[in-house]
Amino acid sequence: MTAVDVAAPQATRPVPRGPDRQGPRRRRAGRVPFWLAVPSLGGLAVLLAYPTIYLVGLAFTRSSLARPLQQWSGFDNFVEANRSLAFNGSLVRSVVFALAGSLLQVALGTGLAVLLRARGPRLGAAGTLLLLPLVTPPVMVGVAWKLMLAPVGGSFAGVWSALGVPGFNPLGSGPGAFTTLLLIDAWQWTPFVTLLVFAALLGVDGELLEAAQLDGAGAWRSxxxxxxxxxxxxxxxxxxxxxxxxxxxxxxxxxxxxxxPGVSTILSSYEIYRTGLRGQYDMGTAAAETLVFAVVVGVITAALTAARHRVVRDR
Structure with a gap:
């Protein structure tokens, strides 16, 4: 036997492996064990399922604030809610307020975001000012604006006088009060839209913009x-x-x-509050109104979600 034969490495034999015990676990990769989800499911049951079941129980029974779930009443509470002109009108006003407010704030917020993005990738002092309305509690926003809009002694009283309408009160008429609420809500929430759209603008590919400009596209076309x-x-x-x-x-x-004034600014949330927590404290009818309102909101949001999906898919 030569030295070469002695030094030649032996053929490597495959090492036998035991059964692959990791197979089922690998197949279930990404799935959370049920016992880990138990706390979350319990929290959902307490915070969502129980209040919903209780609300449905109130809607189908004679219930007051002091004595809930007194007697089965069937659909009587829903009939009472349908007869209420204030509640039916509040549904229409809530839909108009939500859709008009969203359209106004998205338009303003997108425009502000584009202007801020043109200044650079940082918000700076402008971003700090934008956050002020957003972090202010709605109650404080309402108090501040009500004081400023007061026809006597309000901050805008001098403005109205300069415009030749001393004592003007935008909250004194139905359309004026409703429009004022829309504008106050826009003042508070437009910064929210601006910040989110500004973040989206930061993700726009700069090379595409440069290519469009090289092709002769102006600012609007780009x-x-x-x-x-x-x-x-x-x-x-x-x-x-x-x-x-x-x-x-x-x-x-x-x-x-x-x-x-009158019922011109009664939205559904406020009307439900009036029904259940003021006057006769009719919690049964208030619960029925809540369910009807939830259905209206669900239908509108589902339609808007489907429309958004089609627009994004077909663009």
């Missing part, structure tokens, strides 16, 4: 052809969020107008 398609999904998502937030407006109505 925005329409490059920037707008890139931020459209974000803008539509923000609009949907703002619609949902618009349906929840309650504080401004309570503080600024209390539903007046």
């Amino acid at each position: 925005f329409r052809s490059v920037v707008w398609p890139a931020i459209l999904p974000t803008v539509l998502a923000v609009a949907l969020i703002k619609v949902v937030i618009g349906f929840k407006v309650f504080d401004l109505v309570v503080v600024v107008t209390e539903g007046g």
Whole structure:
């Protein structure tokens, strides 16, 4: 036997492996064990399932604030809610308020975001000023604006006098009060839209903008052809969020107008509050109104979600 034969490495034999015990675990990769989800499911049951079941129980029984769930009443509470002109009118006003407010705030917020992005990638002092209305509690917003809009002694009293309408009170008429609530809500929530759209603008590919400019596209053409398609999904998502937030407006109505003049600014959230927690404290009818309002909100948001999906898919 030569030295070469002695030094030659032996053929490597495959090492037998035991059964692959990791197979089922690998197949279930990404799935959370049920026992880890138990705390979250328990929290959802307490915070969501129980209040919903209790609300449904109130809607189908004679219930007051002091004595809930007294007697089964069937659909009587829903019939009573349908007969209420104030509640039916509040549904229409809530839909108009949510949709008009979302449209106004998305338009203003997108315009401000584009202007801020043109200054550079940082918000700076302008960003700090934008956050002030957003972090102010709605009750404080309502109190401040009600004081400023007071026809006597308000901050805008001098402005009205300079315009030749001393003593002008925008909260004195139905259309004026409703429009004022829309503008106050826009003052508070437009910064929210601006910040989200500004973040989307930061993600626009700069090379595409440079290519459009090299092809001779101006500022408007570049925005329409490059920037707008890139931020459209974000803008539509923000609009949907703002619609949902618009349906929840309650504080401004309570503080600024209390539903007046007349019933012109009574939104559904405020009308439900009046039914259940003021006057006769009819919790059964208030619960029925809440369910009807939830159905209306669900239908509108589902339609808007489907429309957003089609727009994003077909763009």
